[in-house]
Amino acid sequence: MIVSLNYIYYIAGIFIALIALLAFRDKGNPKRILTGAFWGFYAISFLFGTSIDPKYMGIIVILMAIIAGFGGVCIGKHDEATVKQRLEKSKKMGNWLFLPALLIPIITVFGTIGLKDIKIAGLDLLDKGNITLVSLGVACIIALIAAMVLTKEKGIRPIKESRRLIDAIGWAAVLPQLLATLGALFAAAGVGQVVSDLVSAAIPVDNRFMVVFAYTVGMALFTMIMGNAFAAFPVMTAGIGLPLIVKLHGGDPAILSAIGMFSGYCGTLMTPMAANYNIVPAALLDLPDKNGVIKAQVPTAIMLLIVNVFLMYFLVF
Numbered sequence: 001m002i003v004s005l006n007y008i009y010y011i012a013g014i015f016i017a018l019i020a021l022l023a024f025r026d027k028g029n030p031k032r033i034l035t036g037a038f039w040g041f042y043a044i045s046f047l048f049g050t051s052i053d054p055k056y057m058g059i060i061v062i063l064m065a066i067i068a069g070f071g072g073v074c075i076g077k078h079d080e081a082t083v084k085q086r087l088e089k090s091k092k093m094g095n096w097l098f099l100p101a102l103l104i105p106i107i108t109v110f111g112t113i114g115l116k117d118i119k120i121a122g123l124d125l126l127d128k129g130n131i132t133l134v135s136l137g138v139a140c141i142i143a144l145i146a147a148m149v150l151t152k153e154k155g156i157r158p159i160k161e162s163r164r165l166i167d168a169i170g171w172a173a174v175l176p177q178l179l180a181t182l183g184a185l186f187a188a189a190g191v192g193q194v195v196s197d198l199v200s201a202a203i204p205v206d207n208r209f210m211v212v213f214a215y216t217v218g219m220a221l222f223t224m225i226m227g228n229a230f231a232a233f234p235v236m237t238a239g240i241g242l243p244l245i246v247k248l249h250g251g252d253p254a255i256l257s258a259i260g261m262f263s264g265y266c267g268t269l270m271t272p273m274a275a276n277y278n279i280v281p282a283a284l285l286d287l288p289d290k291n292g293v294i295k296a297q298v299p300t301a302i303m304l305l306i307v308n309v310f311l312m313y314f315l316v317f
Contacts, residue, residue, distance in 0.1 A: 002123050005130040006050070008137030013046030018156070019163045028077025035074055038067045039166070042174055061178070068171035075167045078160070093150065100147040104139045111135025172275040176228055183231030192238030199240055208249050212313045215240040219260050220267035220305050227273030229264025236260070251316040259316070263308045269301035270294060 020043055023029065024036035041060045049057060067073060090097060111126060112135045118125040127134045144158060166173055186192075195218070203210045218240060222232035241260060245251040268274045271294070278293045289295070 002120060002125050003134055003138065004127040005134050005137075008134060009046045009049070011137070011141065013043045013048075015159070015162070016046060017043035018159045019043075019166060022156075022160065022163050023076060026076040029074050031072050031074040032076065034067050034072030035076065038064055038073050038171065041067075045177075064171075064174070073171045075170075076163070078164045078167070080164065089151075096150055099150065100143040103143040103146055104136070107139035107142055108132065108135045111138060169280050172280050175275060176230065179226055179228035180230035183226060183228070183234045186231070187234035187238050192235050195235060195239030196243055199244070205244055205248065208317060209313055211240065211244045211249065212316065213309055215245060215256075215260065216263040216305065216309045216312050219263040220270075220301075223264040223267030224271035224273065227268075227271060227275065229261055229268055232264050232267070233257075233261060236264075245316060249317060255316045256312070259308055259312045263305060263312075266301045266305040266308065269297040 016039055020036045020039035023032055023039055026032050026035075029035055041064050044052070044060060045057065052060075112132045115126055115135070116128060116131050126138075148154070148158060199205070199211075199214050199218075203214055205211055215236060219229070219232055219236050222236055223229045226232050237257070237260060241251075241256050242253070245256055246253050268277055272279055272291060278297075279290060282290045282293050287293070
């Protein structure tokens with residue numbers, strides 16, 4: 001293959017390493033050493049994650065948790081444009097401001113569907129095993145270039161602005177990756193089998209609706225506990241989805257996966273554990289109630305979950 005997922009990881013690692021370097025040099029940050037170390041460790045996971053011994057990678061994750069847990073990740077000092085300057089530039093550019101953001105989904109879909117079978121000199125253009133992620137990575141790079149051309153910003157300004165946003169989000173920026181890893185660990189540890197045994201003892205597994213209900217609602221509940229649907233998916237699918245819906249009742253695994261993840265996202269809308277999705281926006285918007293986003297989303301989440309139960313029941317078999 002010409003463009004593999006590892007190349008995307010290396011670019012992300014370099015990007016985060018530059019953010020770590022800026023954090024180290026920021027004398028306006030009272031904890032610049034710890035903040036820089038946190039992002040430096042995170043960069044290492046992208047740059048050398050496939051070559052570092054898992055034991056040492058685990059130590060790095062523990063160090064990151066200690067730094068974040070003791071308040072070591074702080075917001076630094078940033079040379080931001082004034083509100084007046086931002087408004088003037090936004091009026092000047094108009095709707096062209098949305099182009100970089102729109103390029104990301106458009107290019108991702110185009111790469112996933114339109115470039116999956118493209119070969120150059122006998123080699124796959126994109127990594128077929130991870131074509132969606134590779135397409136997303138390429139889309140983000142193209143969108144970044146487009147944003148720089150549109151705004152006429154040069155040098156490391158994009159890195160500085162990325163650091164400003166990451167500082168605003170804080171350690172919660174790494175949650176999706178870590179929680180997805182935690183889900184894989186739970187699955188490898190046999191939690192899925194435990195879930196399967198509990199469900200088999202609690203409901204009549206020969207009843208299709210009850211099995212579907214257990215899986216979809218279980219995805220939402222486990223996501224609320226884990227804070228991430230990607231963490232819940234391997235556990236619930238290994239425990240209920242594959243053995244009971246697919247193997248026992250002959251369900252379609254593709255439909256199972258799609259609606260199962262959608263059910264998990266319903267749980268994401270209702271939990272403070274999804275801090276990067278629910279708590280961070282409340283902080284960025286200075287909402288008086290830190291759970292205000294969750295409270296606004298709960299009715300929609302419950303309605304969607306009910307719909308997902310019946311969608312799964314009527315479509316998966």
